[in-house]
Amino acid sequence: MGEILSLDCTLRDGGYCNNWNFREKNIEKIINGLAIAGVDIIECGFLTSRVSYNQDISKYTDLKQIEAFISKEANKSEYVVMMNLGEYKLEDLPDAAESVIGGIRLAFHKKSLNEAMTSCKIIKQKGYKLYMQPMVTMLYSDDEFIELISKANELNPYAFYIVDSFGTMDEDILLHYFQIADKEINENTYIGFHSHNNLQGAFSNCKSLLKSARNRNIIIDSSIYGMGRGAGNLNSELFLNELNSKYGKNYEIKPLLRIMDEVLSRFYNEKPWGYSLPNYLSAAHMVHPNYAKYLTSKEALLLEDMDEIFSLMDKDKAVEYDEEYINDLYMSYMSRENKNKDCIAEIQQKVSGREVLLIAPGASAKKEEEKIAKFVENNKPIVISINHEYAGCNVDYIFVSNIRRFNQLSEASRARVIATSNIHSGDIFATIDYKILLNDIDGVKDNAGLMAIKFAVEELGVNDIYLAGYDGYLKDSRLNYESDDLTVFISEESIDRMNIGMNCMIRKFKEKSNIKFITKTYLDIYGGNIL
DSSP, rough: OOOEEEEEEEHHHHHTTTTBBOOOHHHHHHHHHHHHHHSSSEEEEEEEEHHHOTTTTTSSSSTTTTTTTTOOOSSSEEEEEEEEEESGGGGGGGGHHHHHHOEEEEEOGGHHHHHHHHHHHHHTTTTTTEEESSSSSSSSHHHHHHHHHHHHHHHHOOOEEEEESOOOOOOHHHHHHHHHHHSOOOTEEEEEEEOTTSSSSSHHHHHHHHHTTTSSSSEEEEEEOOOOOSTOOHHHHHHHHHHHHOOOOOOOHEEEHHHHHIIIIHHHHHHHOOOOOOHHHHHHHTTOOHHHHHHHHHHTTOOOEEEEEEHHHHHHHHHOOHHHHHHHHHHHHHHHOOOOOOOHHHHHHHHOOOOEEOOOBBBBHHHHHHHHHHHHHHOOOEEEEEESSOOOOOOOOEEEOHHHHHSSGGGGGGEEEETTOOOOOOTEEEEEOOGGGGGTTTTTTTOOOOHHHHHIIIISSSEEEEEEEESOOOSSSGSSSSSGGGGOOOOHHHHHHHHHHHHHHHHHHHHHHHHSSSSSSGGGGSSSSOO
């Protein structure tokens, strides 16, 4: 059996979960905890010229910045950093003899192979152990992979990696690439494996690889708690325990558990990582996990919609994240032609000269139900509920922009539905183009409440609009909606952005129509005259 080395990438890959903001004391705690645990190789983060250095963040502009985090006590661990091709000026890289960092992991894409070879050569010349990380290894055909290895052999890297960037590899695919690498790569080069857990295969794949490795030296990447982008990585605590029980290793697991308790659990509670159906779909379609993250933020999509959007993606665009591209694709999908009968003119005639009451599903719509009912009795407005069937009074129409909300409606109510064009059904009253109701403020571009106001103001020409249930958003999502069935959990980082966006747009709409709230709202605390 060849040598098996563990490499922990918590501070680098885990940084995708918290923008690398681990805080200074925690970076030190993680690095030294891993050293106490006996982890062979500790990845301290990214080396990049694209940021200004901040001691709380595990991205560095100079290798000397890492020295303060590493204990002076002797330990067997080696320290490395990752460098994305083209993101660091190699002329600024000191000789390895002047640094506590022993190795550089260079990540590069297939299209940049020649440039990567030049950078690899410079890293080697400066005395560092070279770790070659060809991203999305599955994109290489067998012949291309052999050619890549041939070029790598000329540099004799310390390690050459199989990288499952999208968590797509199953055991057969992994072992196929490993067998090619094992046959073709120099005998003294370690073969590394970096996994992701989109298909829940990271641990089983690594166990299969170890059984097949025989005389080859192996490096396996993992992170504490599996912390990593999207579905996360192989869990260090699971993997090291496996090495202890099956391969005669003697790693200490308790230091990792302390790091989980004292540091990582807080990050997990704030922004969880791990298996999810959107991450499964991104892996199944071999697309960058950030596309799943983007589409997940769009509450109007079902998983089957996400699956269809992934199937429409250009293969060349799928590998590297392009937010403008996915936004255009999303908008195109949501604005598909709908052949349902358009009765907008009939609605315009009905609301002409009338007040309109829009009832959003905020908690105040339930708490102030009597007030709303009295307003309806006295003013006799046209009543439009938004994304739900409101039970507190008679409703003339239901405005729906979210397919999940539409599916929750009763069959009887659908004859009163005004739906945006992303919703396809033959039994609704009217359809309006999704795109024309969007606004240009991030976080609330497709907010249903704002889309309904825009519909009333710009498409129906309503002069007097009253709002109920437009509460805004509290940090405790359970308090935001009139019914638990309607609750959507929103990250704390999005709350202020959404409230500010709603406040801003309502003030803009007030320039065109008379808009008044009849129930309590939190949006007024964000400034401006919206009440």
